[in-house]
Amino acid sequence: MLSSGKIPKKKIVIFASGNGSNAENIIRYFNKTDNAEVLAVFSNKRSAKVLKRAHELKVKALHFDREALYETNEVLNVLKDLEPDLIVLAGFLWVFPAKILKNFPNRVINLHPALLPKFGGKGMYGMNVHRAVIEQKELETGISIHYVNEKYDEGEIIFQATTPVKPGDSAEDIAEKIHELEYEHFPQVIEKLLFPSKND
Template identity: 35%
Template sequence: MSLKKIGVLVSGSGSNFQKLIDHIHDVYGEIVVVLSDKADAYGLIRGKNAGIDAVFLDPKEYPENETYNEKIIERLKGHGVELVVLAGYMRIMTPNFIKAYPNAIVNIHPALIPSFCGKGFYGMRVHQAVINYGVKVTGATVHFVNEVADGGPIIAQETVKVADDDTPESIQKKVLEIEHQLLPGAVKAICLDELEVNGRIVRKRLK
């Protein structure tokens, strides 16, 4: 059976992308391209080091987000990408992008959706909100992407405890460790066709 072709989108260091390279690439799926909206994203270097086509697409060259997304779709389709993984990608997907890859775009969010998610909840803002609210657990969520920010069907979640002396930085570190496990596990399951999606519900496919 041929490996599913994967395209990864990054905006920063790409530590989650590195875990996909380490645990998924050329084993369960083939990462054929990594794209970034940031020229200095270290994720592009990670891709080059792994022999993966690494592409910077400058959003400033495209006055509308829709046009920019169309260019990304064009690049992904040109590489034969079947599954798109957002690994720290900070731009919003347009409806046409989602239609091009229905239930085939995966994102990881540094909180337990539906808490601390949606518009304005990204990066360190999420962990600061966790502290401000006083919750005792937080975590990470892997989900499919739909038209609603952080609103797609949930694939996997894991929790970490919030200690009284935690800071946004210490929570980020704990959550990132969970992300590094969750994302490769979810992508592996998709590559092996182990999941089925029924509305909002994602379950393991019965054998």
């Protein structure tokens, strides 16, 4: 049988719990390429703005509850049907279940708004992280992109980027700097993971 020579697009699925600005940035980034696409956005919050963002960008938007994620195989079965090359956690606040990690080994990554192993773990997300950075008088902070395991923020680190913390910076100031790093680097790291041979 003759091949058309067209390489199938790599498939990305995003999990998010809130606003979804990183999810939107990733969707828009890959919409400009012809080698990968975001197939679906999953959220554990029905009211999460990320679902609206996905819908507006014509990406499948799916809501689920704890039972569907942890107790039944509902979310797992949808993921098996989608067959993603990479599952991206972009502001997803629940521990990711072991059964999904087992089915998608080394294919689940997370973005954390600090320089792990500092300021990681349960409850360390969003403004909680930035306030802790100020309280500890850190001179720099940044982002960490890492593989996901069964514990919060403890998987192998893939990439980090830093930004200085200046005297007088508020948690809101730091949040803005972190968002800039996230928007710049997260899609690029995803692309490098999907296409490692292009970066040799």
